[in-house]
Amino acid sequence: MSAVQDRPVETPTRVDVAVDEIDAVLRSELSPIRERYTALSEALGATLAGPLWASTDLPVADTAAMDGFAVNGPGPQWRVLIGTCTAGRRSGITLAAGEAVRIVTGALTPPGATAVIRSEHVCGGRAGGHAAIALLPGAPRRNDTRLRGESWSDGDELTPAGTRVDASVISVAQSAETPIAMVRGPLRADVLLTGDEIRATGDLAPGQTRDALGSVLPHYLAHCDIGVRGLTRLPDDHALLRTWLDIDTDAELAVTVGATGHGAADHLRAVLEEIGAHILIDGIRMRPGGSQLLARLPDGRTLLALPGNPLAAIAATLVTGRSLVRALTRRADPASSWGRIADAATPENNRTRILPVRQVEGGVWRATPTHGTAHLAALLQAQALALLPTGTARGTLVELLPLPR
Known part of the structure; x- marks a missing residue:
């Protein structure tokens, strides 16, 4: 059964919900899924359930930021000791006043070091019979030491709860010695494609059509951080739908x-009524993709019912799928992408128009050719879906949903 918290009190079904209201409705109706501790390296696409804290200083000690020389004193000349400070180990060298030693990037600075001077800022020579270095004329007096805790200190908050676990979060967690954290997700979904006329393999009989979604829908769901546990195809049958x-x-x-x-x-609405599901949203004011339904199932799962036409199904997935992830994992709203549409038509009937677009010269976005919703040809050259609310005109700044490639 689904690992979901206690279901909230049922409220009336919201009908024909506006696109910009989806987040608020789902946040109010759905409880977040339970948190879990896990290695962040195995949680790509999850959401942090608490802040990510540093468990160590970074750097853990003073280190060289550049190849050069660790020096003791203001110079401008230093006697060079034999040896090199290398990364990952202590050199055993201690610098006295006026002394220097060669050091590589990332190496611990030796005791007595007051600065690191990069190689290109010094020249070599001899002084008093010993190897020596001196600052080049006009060289800047700068210290290329990375000081302990310069990036962060033990106990610092690195990123807040609600952050998506992406490659940068995983890497920073490793650097901060905090590889395990509490997360929600990534979400997992069982997927069902219905339709007597849909055929995945073999020759098409009269009236049948090829399954254009089964092999690609998991890709679009993954783009929303929803993983597919399994995909089933069934004919239009009441009993089979209920069994699934x-x-x-x-x-x-x-x-x-x-x-x-x-x-x-x-048969979906009749089956949902039979099993005691609660329909949260019945229809979204968008086109294509408006004929979608969201429900809370008796076992605690959330149902996302997509329209059957491929382009409508993908539009609904990208618009509503991201809202589901935000609601169920309590993900913070990410920064949106926006662009100006060069050839936008004004939406009708107070519905948000979903338009496949690509960026052209000058940085504006232009619609790709669309020939209905029965296939995904409109996405062949598209880079994003543009959300065109009522009142959109040519040159209007609109939100863009990047498409997976």
Whole structure:
């Protein structure tokens, strides 16, 4: 069963919800999934459930930021000792006043060092029968020492709760000696594609169409940080749909494609009523992709029901999938991407228009050719989906949802 907290009190179904209201509705209706401790290196796409704290100073000691010489005293000349300070070990060298020793990037500065001078700022020679270095005329007097705790100190907050675990978070956690942290997610989903007419393999019979979503929908879900545990294809059958929704699973999400309409073959709403599910949202004011449904299932999972047409399903996935991740993992809102649309048409009927676009010369964005929603040809050259709310006109600044490539 899904690892989800106590379900909240049921509220009336929200019908025809605006795109900019999805986050607020889901945050109010869905409890976050439980936290877990895990190695961040294995949690790409999860969300930090608490701040990431440093467990050590960085650097842990004074080190050389450049290849050069560790020196004791103001110079401008120093006697050079035999030996080299190398990274990852102590040299055993101690500098007295007026002495220097060669040092490499990342090496611990030896006791007595007052500065590190990079190689290109000094010239070599001899003084009193010994090897010596001196500052070049006009060379800057700078210290290329990375001081202990210069980047952060033990106990510092490195990034707050709600941050997405990406490659930079994983790397910083390793540097801070905090490789294990509390996270939520990444979300896991069982996926179902329905439709008597959909065929994945073999020859098409009259009236059948090729499955254009099964092999790519997991890719778009992963772009939203939703992993697919398994993908099933079923005909339009009431009993089979109910059986699939009753499966025992540890996924947090159930994602279905098709059956979101009100036709004779659309059994989803009837099945949800039978099993006691609570429909949270029935329809989003967007086109394509508006015929979608979100529900809380009796076992605590959240159902995301996508429309059957491929382009509509992908639009709904990218718009609503990101909101589901934010609600269930309490992820902080990321910085949005925005662009100006060169050829935007004004949306109608108070619905947000979802438009595949690509960036062209001059930095503006232009719509790619669209020929209906029954395939993904409009995404062939597209780099993002533009969200065009009511009132959008040519040159309007609109939000962009980058597409996975």
